[in-house]
Amino acid sequence: MVPCTFLLLPFFAISATAMDGGPELRTLPQGVAYCQELAGRLAPLPGAAREPARSLAAEGSALCRDGHVRTGVAKLRRALRAAQGR
Amino acid sequence: MPPLAMHRRSRQHPGPLWRLLSSAGFRFALLFATLFLLAGLAFTGVLWWGTAGALDRQIDAAIRADAVALAERWRDAGDAAVSDAIGERLALDAEDQTVYLLTAPDGQRLAGNLEQLPDGFRPDVQWYGIALERDGISGEARLFVLRLSDGSSLAVGRDIGEKVRLRALLTEGLAWSAGVAIFFAFAGAWLLRRALEARLAPAAATAALIAGGDLSPRVPLSGHEDEFDRLGQSMNTMLDRIAHLMEGVRGVSDAIAHDLRTPIARARSRLEEALDAADDPAALKGALERGIADLDNVTRVFQAVLRIAEVEAGARRAAFAPLDLVPLLVDAADLYGATAEEKGQALHTAWPATLPLTGDRDLLLQAVANLLDNAVKFTPPGGAISLEASWQEDAVLVRVSDEGPGLSQEDRSRVGERFFRADMARATPGSGLGLSLVRAVVQLHGGTLWFEDGQPDEGGDRPGLAVCLRLPAA
Structure with missing residues (x-):
């Protein structure tokens, strides 16, 4: 049936949207050193000792030490934002 | 099978799909569906511009503002200050959405989290859409690259994963809507075709019966007084007219056979008489002359x-x-x-100095002559006939009245039919075609013909008849 063919249009459309963005670039891998750099940025801030920055920073550093660098970096960044009052 | 043969075959034996596609109702519905889809496309364009497009513009504006701010900082304080600013921005990017890169004129990376500039980087192109792998996770990003005055490059970018997801969502929704709209367009076209076919079926059936030779069926009307009922009414009026004409033709044929039988039989008997009188040249000549006169009639x-x-x-x-x-x-x-005078009748006339008109002079003269001929024929000796004409608004009114036996109301409606003769006129010579010609001439001139009571004779036993013609001036 002709109308059934038209019902397949959405699938064609969805597959058409999954386009490729060309050659891939990469970001630098985040390591424990970057965790330490973030912790170093946090330490002198006045709000670093207050919650929730303090506990976020502690969690982030612990995650980095345990090898969960990506999650640890995210926690430390949230601690920095909290410490700056953002 | 060749395409032409297939086409011919499909027309001779139409399948359901062919009948659907060749239907006028389907084409109308398809036209409306197309218009509906075009309107839908316009709506989609506006929706796209207002959502995915707005998000695009918003992201681009944020990237450009960030890059310009960093470039100004570079002009004020140099590479080190920009490196610090980039570090600060990255440190606060809890969602891990941003991308930065500062390179020296020799291409050495000075700051940022991006490994390198895009492969196809050209100084004159600032915007790039890139595939970005972040800690092993692939995504898409938008990158703005500024060439600084000393040849350094500053790249600022954002992940556009959210935008891509929104775009996919919109596309999916719109595609489903389009699919459903097209489905309903076809379903509507099919229903419309069926409805049209059902409404036209009685007219088609009636036409088929009439084509078969039976002129009596008429298109049944639904009572909705819509376009189809109007079409049916027009067809019925046309069929009534055709039936009337057919009846007239049949009547004329009968009348011709009936009315001509007498003069032809008379001519035959004259010729027989001539045969019997073959020995007498004078009688033979007389019989032949009478036979010729009958045939002239x-x-x-x-x-x-x-x-x-x-x-x-x-x-x-x-x-x-x-x-x-x-x-x-x-x-x-x-x-x-002169003829009336011979019969002892008086012809009274009255008309203005001029009566301008557009028409055929010969036909109009013939019509007036036929009316006067009838008046002279039916008015008894000593009676009066009048021929009057006057200007009435934008038409000429001609009135011929006599003191004859008149016409009954029933006969007045039939006068004008070929060979029709009123009962009282049977004894009077004539063919029954005079008023038919008058009526035809009046109709040709766009006028009207009607009858009124004429001038009764002195005894009052003859009502008289007035024939009136109204002929428009132009």
Whole structure:
């Protein structure tokens, strides 16, 4: 049936949207050193000792030490934002 | 099978799909569906511009503002200050959405989290859409690259994963909507075709019956008084008219057979008489002359019938010209005044100085002559006939009245049919074609003909008849 063919249009459309963005670039891998750099940025801030920055920073550093660098970096960044009052 | 043969075959034996596609109702519905889809596309364009497009513009504006701020900082304080600023921005990017890169003129990476500039980087191109792998996770990003005055490069970018997801969501929704709309368009077209077919079926069935030779069926009307009922009414009116004409033709044929039988039989008997009187040259000549006169009468009837047909066909309309009716009336009155005088009748005339009109002079003269001929024929000796004409608004009114036996109301509606003769006129010579020609001439001129009671005679036993013609001036 002709109308059934038209019902397949959405699938064609969805597959058409999954386009490729060309050659891939990469970001630098985040390591424990970057965790330490973030912790170093946090330490002198006045709000670093207050919650929730303090506990976020502690969690982030612990995650980095345990090898969960990506999650640890995210926690430390949230601690920095909290410490700056953002 | 060749395509042409397939096409011919499909027309001879239409399948459901062919019947659907060739239906007018389907095409109408498809037209409306197309318009509906175009409107939907316009709506989609606006929606896209307002959502995915707005997000695009918003992201680009944020990237450009960030890059410009960093470039200004670079001009004020150099590479180190920009490196610090980039570090600060990255440190606060809890969602891990941003991308930065500062390179020295020699291409050495100075700051940022991006490994390198895009492969196809060109100084004159600032915007790039890139595939970005972040800690092993692939995504898409938008990158803005600024060439600084010393040849350094500053790249600022954002992940556009959210935008891509929104775009996919919109596309999916719109594609589903389009699919469903198209489905309903086809379903609607199919329903419309069926509805049209159902409404037209009675008309088609009636037409088929009539094509089969039966003129009596009529298109049944639904009572909705819609376009189909109007079409059915028009068809029924047309069929009534055709049936009336057919009946007329049949009547004319019967009348011709009936009315011509007498003069032809008479001519035959004259010829037989001539055979018997073959020895007497004078009697033979007399019989032949009477036979010829009878046959001339037959010929005159045929000529009259042909002339009426010619007038009714409208072929004489091309000969229409401006004319004055007064000289024409004078001619007719002169001609029939003498005849009336011979019969002891008085012809009274009255008309203005001029009566301008557009028409065929010969036909109008013939019509007036036929009316006067009838009046003279039916008015008894000593009676009066009047021929009057006057100007009435934008038309000429001609009135011929007599003191004859008149016409009953029933006969008045039938006068004008070929060969029709009222009962009281049977004893009077005539073919029954005179008023038919008058009616045809009046119709050709766009006028009307009607009858009124004429001038009764002194005894009051003859009501008289007035024949009135109204002829528009142009």
